[in-house]
Amino acid sequence: MSSRKGHLRLGAFLYPTGHHIAAWRHPDSRVDAGRNFRHYVQLAQAAEAAKFDLIFLADGAGTRGDNVDFLSRTAHSYVAQFEPLTLLSALAAVTERIGLVGTASTTFNEPYHIARKFASLDHISGGRAGWNLVTSSSAHEAKNFNFDEHLAHARRYERAVEFAEVVEGLWDSWDDEAFVRDKASGRYFDPSKRHVLDHRGEFFNVRGPLNVERSPQGRPVVVQAGSSEAGKALAARTAEVIFTAQQTLDDAVAFYADVKGRMAAYGREPDDLKIMPGVMPIVGATESEAREKFDALQALIDPAVGLALVQTVTGGFDLSGYPLDGPIPELPETNASKSRQLLALELARRENLTIRELYLRIAGARGHWQLVGTPEQIVDALEARFVNHGADGYNVMPALLPNSLDDFIRLVLPELRRRGLFRSEYEGRTLRENLGLKQPVSRYALESVTSS
Amino acid sequence: MSSRKGHLRLGAFLYPTGHHIAAWRHPDSRVDAGRNFRHYVQLAQAAEAAKFDLIFLADGAGTRGDNVDFLSRTAHSYVAQFEPLTLLSALAAVTERIGLVGTASTTFNEPYHIARKFASLDHISGGRAGWNLVTSSSAHEAKNFNFDEHLAHARRYERAVEFAEVVEGLWDSWDDEAFVRDKASGRYFDPSKRHVLDHRGEFFNVRGPLNVERSPQGRPVVVQAGSSEAGKALAARTAEVIFTAQQTLDDAVAFYADVKGRMAAYGREPDDLKIMPGVMPIVGATESEAREKFDALQALIDPAVGLALVQTVTGGFDLSGYPLDGPIPELPETNASKSRQLLALELARRENLTIRELYLRIAGARGHWQLVGTPEQIVDALEARFVNHGADGYNVMPALLPNSLDDFIRLVLPELRRRGLFRSEYEGRTLRENLGLKQPVSRYALESVTSS
Numbered sequence: 001m002s003s004r005k006g007h008l009r010l011g012a013f014l015y016p017t018g019h020h021i022a023a024w025r026h027p028d029s030r031v032d033a034g035r036n037f038r039h040y041v042q043l044a045q046a047a048e049a050a051k052f053d054l055i056f057l058a059d060g061a062g063t064r065g066d067n068v069d070f071l072s073r074t075a076h077s078y079v080a081q082f083e084p085l086t087l088l089s090a091l092a093a094v095t096e097r098i099g100l101v102g103t104a105s106t107t108f109n110e111p112y113h114i115a116r117k118f119a120s121l122d123h124i125s126g127g128r129a130g131w132n133l134v135t136s137s138s139a140h141e142a143k144n145f146n147f148d149e150h151l152a153h154a155r156r157y158e159r160a161v162e163f164a165e166v167v168e169g170l171w172d173s174w175d176d177e178a179f180v181r182d183k184a185s186g187r188y189f190d191p192s193k194r195h196v197l198d199h200r201g202e203f204f205n206v207r208g209p210l211n212v213e214r215s216p217q218g219r220p221v222v223v224q225a226g227s228s229e230a231g232k233a234l235a236a237r238t239a240e241v242i243f244t245a246q247q248t249l250d251d252a253v254a255f256y257a258d259v260k261g262r263m264a265a266y267g268r269e270p271d272d273l274k275i276m277p278g279v280m281p282i283v284g285a286t287e288s289e290a291r292e293k294f295d296a297l298q299a300l301i302d303p304a305v306g307l308a309l310v311q312t313v314t315g316g317f318d319l320s321g322y323p324l325d326g327p328i329p330e331l332p333e334t335n336a337s338k339s340r341q342l343l344a345l346e347l348a349r350r351e352n353l354t355i356r357e358l359y360l361r362i363a364g365a366r367g368h369w370q371l372v373g374t375p376e377q378i379v380d381a382l383e384a385r386f387v388n389h390g391a392d393g394y395n396v397m398p399a400l401l402p403n404s405l406d407d408f409i410r411l412v413l414p415e416l417r418r419r420g421l422f423r424s425e426y427e428g429r430t431l432r433e434n435l436g437l438k439q440p441v442s443r444y445a446l447e448s449v450t451s452s
Numbered sequence: 453m454s455s456r457k458g459h460l461r462l463g464a465f466l467y468p469t470g471h472h473i474a475a476w477r478h479p480d481s482r483v484d485a486g487r488n489f490r491h492y493v494q495l496a497q498a499a500e501a502a503k504f505d506l507i508f509l510a511d512g513a514g515t516r517g518d519n520v521d522f523l524s525r526t527a528h529s530y531v532a533q534f535e536p537l538t539l540l541s542a543l544a545a546v547t548e549r550i551g552l553v554g555t556a557s558t559t560f561n562e563p564y565h566i567a568r569k570f571a572s573l574d575h576i577s578g579g580r581a582g583w584n585l586v587t588s589s590s591a592h593e594a595k596n597f598n599f600d601e602h603l604a605h606a607r608r609y610e611r612a613v614e615f616a617e618v619v620e621g622l623w624d625s626w627d628d629e630a631f632v633r634d635k636a637s638g639r640y641f642d643p644s645k646r647h648v649l650d651h652r653g654e655f656f657n658v659r660g661p662l663n664v665e666r667s668p669q670g671r672p673v674v675v676q677a678g679s680s681e682a683g684k685a686l687a688a689r690t691a692e693v694i695f696t697a698q699q700t701l702d703d704a705v706a707f708y709a710d711v712k713g714r715m716a717a718y719g720r721e722p723d724d725l726k727i728m729p730g731v732m733p734i735v736g737a738t739e740s741e742a743r744e745k746f747d748a749l750q751a752l753i754d755p756a757v758g759l760a761l762v763q764t765v766t767g768g769f770d771l772s773g774y775p776l777d778g779p780i781p782e783l784p785e786t787n788a789s790k791s792r793q794l795l796a797l798e799l800a801r802r803e804n805l806t807i808r809e810l811y812l813r814i815a816g817a818r819g820h821w822q823l824v825g826t827p828e829q830i831v832d833a834l835e836a837r838f839v840n841h842g843a844d845g846y847n848v849m850p851a852l853l854p855n856s857l858d859d860f861i862r863l864v865l866p867e868l869r870r871r872g873l874f875r876s877e878y879e880g881r882t883l884r885e886n887l888g889l890k891q892p893v894s895r896y897a898l899e900s901v902t903s904s
Binding site: 024025026027029031032034035037041060061062063068069071072073078079080081082083085086087089090091092093094108109110112113116117119120121123124126140143144145146147148174179181183186187188189190191194204205206207208209210211212213300302305 | 476477478479481483484486487489493512513514515520521523524525531532533534535537538539541542543544545546560561562564565568569571572573575576578592595596597598599600626631633635638639640641642643646656657658659660661662663664665752754757
């Protein structure tokens with residue numbers, strides 16, 4: 001039995017054919033996964049039957065790369081797949097209890113659209129929506145939205161902070177009991193329970209109110225992923241779940257203490273935020289069986305793909321002149337996603353990895369934590385981070401779908417449950433209830449308490 | 453048997469409690485319809501069982517009105533309801549054959565997002581998506597998107613033309629067989645079948661390609677509603693379905709000939725576009741039963757609501773100083789939706805209506821065509837427009853939901869079928885096939901034909 005109270009939370013991070021970069025080439029992959037709706041229905045229903053808190057979808061509003069021949073060999077499903085909000089909405093209709101968390105960028109969207117779509121999803125799903133708030137660092141996305149280059153890192157975060165303020169303000173447009181809909185008198189809503197935001201800021205002027213009723217969770221759950229200084233500050237202020245990428249227990253514990261320690265400054269309790277590192281578990285009944293599964297995927301990585309992957313996590317720095325079996329060169333400071341870049345470089349330096357060794361190390365989880373072993377070994381590692389306050393749960397990144405999700409459910413969950421680390425039934429009806437997050441109080445209700 | 457070949461097409465235009473402005477006050481209304489997902493599931497499944505071509509959802513990205521007390525009595529469900537793309541995506545998962553058409557504005561969106569979401573919906577639904585392309589004339593919407601006032605009518609249409617060009621270009625990003633996904637060789641797509649749009653225009657710079665595979669319909673079906681000069685020009689160039697609002701047979705025939713006559717200039721055949729006027733049928737087994745149903749709804753209209761409604765269709769002109777039982781005053785030229793305004797005024801002048809008489813006339817269908825009568829009377833009117841080339845089908849606007857949709861299915865469809873005017877089974881798998889629209893050929897395929 002765990003020495004920390006409560007149990008950990010689990011997300012199923014669904015990536016079309018799986019998170020391993022070569023998953024689509026595996027004989028068992030559903031190679032058309034990115035546009036195979038039945039595939040996602042099966043995955044979501046399996047995760048729900050296993051009592052996962054949520055499914056999680058990443059996003060990018062563009063394909064990557066200009067060298068089309070290279071791209072056609074290195075691309076996997078991200079080049080063409082479902083858009084997350086349409087997919088999650090469709091999955092809402094065929095699931096009942098699992099949370100539905102989708103990524104939407106603050107860089108190339110308008111806050112009114114985002115507030116509205118996630119509030120609508122929260123109604124459709126009966127209180128299961130979550131918004132993964134990200135900023136977009138890719139020039140390939142920027143060029144689809146009237147920009148020639150991406151926004152600088154600092155400006156993206158300033159915009160994201162204001163964007164989140166507007167979205168949360170719009171979600172408070174209507175009090176819980178605003179819609180009286182009295183057929184006899186003809187009064188549709190109570191005017192005193194409607195609030196006009198009238199936001200005027202540096203990036204946005206948004207009047208409101210939102211044209212969606214206050215949603216079952218009060219507000220959809222807000223998720224974030226950034227681990228940079230600006231990302232941590234934004235998360236401490238806004239996020240209710242963080243999806244992180246620390247490689248070691250020490251780093252995870254330090255990150256956890258750092259972010260939770262910042263929250264008091266914004267009037268928040270540590271428990272108002274759940275830290276859920278990404279983890280790619282490859283599990284076998286024996287250690288050698290797990291290793292064989294992993295090696296089978298690693299063997300499918302084309303060296304050109306591996307090199308491209310290292311370039312992605314190092315901010316696009318051109319490594320083509322460097323020998324695959326030599327060290328990673330010194331890299332210039334770039335504008336790319338700094339935390340991911342630093343994590344990869346720290347890993348390479350810590351272990352003196354060559355370019356090839358680094359790509360083999362990060363190919364599966366793309367910079368996230370990977371675990372290869374028996375159920376006991378994997379649960380030992382998950383438990384250690386949990387009891388040492390390095391994690392409140394995990395966002396599970398199946399290497400190959402559906403196999404790795406099935407393996408996790410069949411082999412790892414029973415061991416987690418045996419140790420009291422995971423639920424056997426949902427505690428609540430909403431994502432917020434299952435995550436153990438409070439129902440948020442409207443800013444206008446807070447005002448009236450303060451002034452009374 | 454009809455003297456015109458083929459049968460007519462039917463849309464079910466779902467409006468939360470129904471299209472009649474007082475529908476929500478009716479004892480049979482589901483007063484929480486705007487956030488009642490089961491309500492929409494039942495309606496969509498009923499329309500599908502009855503073989504409707506499509507369901508249709510309107511949209512606006514804001515609530516209307518600043519006088520909150522007045523609004524709370526005059527508003528109906530539009531102030532707070534589901535967002536169309538999330539709702540249609542959810543309905544895609546619980547239907548199999550019916551088309552899913554949603555409204556999205558070109559005024560406050562980015563073409564990459566719209567192209568992507570509708571392509572994603574087309575994949576999720578197996579080829580049933582349609583985009584109702586509109587421009588937004590409301591200052592209340594503009595103020596939610598960083599503007600103080602709405603865009604002028606001409607600028608909105610210039611933006612809409614370019615927006616549609618970009619969206620259609622992005623939908624051609626990948627040829628039909630672009631994704632080879634060859635596990636053995638590691639080739640994910642065929643580079644020669646990927647196209648970079650690289651659009652540079654007055655309103656938009658969009659590089660592409662779209663990160664969604666070419667969809668089952670080639671492109672989602674494009675629907676439009678505008679009846680102004682600019683609207684007709686845009687429709688002749690771009691639309692595959694038009695949703696119109698002509699009140700009389702003569703007007704409908706003239707509009708039909710006008711729009712279809714403009715298409716040759718864009719290299720299009722008249723059959724490439726289906727004209728489907730909106731119609732609000734109130735049907736009873738006898739004429740007096742139909743009239744009683746209608747009167748029961750009319751009696752629920754508060755005079756203040758009626759006045760507000762007339763102001764909406766007359767472009768917001770303040771009528772509060774004018775007697776309800778006096779004539780409509782001369783109105784200034786405004787920037788509002790010109791076609792709707794003109795239609796309402798023509799109706800009032802043609803029949804010498806007072807303000808009260810006008811609101812009672814337009815309350816149900818908000819300026820659209822309304823029919824009150826027996827199944828035979830209603831089908832006579834629908835058949836007359838169809839055989840005289842005033843319509844290719846109709847967008848049915850149920851006055852009260854679910855009652856009026858049930859009545860139409862139970863009473864009107866059998867008479868339409870008896871006369872050979874409507875199908876008993878779907879002809880195709882996709883919306884495009886059922887509407888009798890050609891599968892579009894990619895611009896790049898056309899280029900290679902031309903150059904060979």
